[in-house]
Amino acid sequence: MFICKNCKTVDKFELMFSPDYKGEKHFEQRINDKNEIEIIVDGYKFIPDLQFMNEHAVCRYCGQIYMWDYDTGYNK
Ligand SMILES: [Zn+2]
Numbered sequence: 093m094f095i096c097k098n099c100k101t102v103d104k105f106e107l108m109f110s111p112d113y114k115g116e117k118h119f120e121q122r123i124n125d126k127n128e129i130e131i132i133v134d135g136y137k138f139i140p141d142l143q144f145m146n147e148h149a150v151c152r153y154c155g156q157i158y159m160w161d162y163d164t165g166y167n168k
Pocket residue numbers: 096097098099100101151152153154155156
């Protein structure tokens with residue numbers, strides 16, 4: 093999945109939201125028929141990628157924002 097460049101925590105999309113995100117933060121995760129992870133947040137569906145993480149996801153362990161990289165120990 094993704095790894096925090098600051099604390100090296102691997103996040104599996106149990107992500108936090110940017111502090112200025114104003115939605116309800118209703119979060120669902122599922123595998124679609126192409127075997128891709130789909131995330132649905134407040135009715136908005138997308139396939140998460142590094143760009144998304146670095147625009148929206150805050151590390152819940154160290155609090156760093158926008159510090160994600162691909163976790164190379166994991167099959168992408
Ligand atoms: Zn972190």
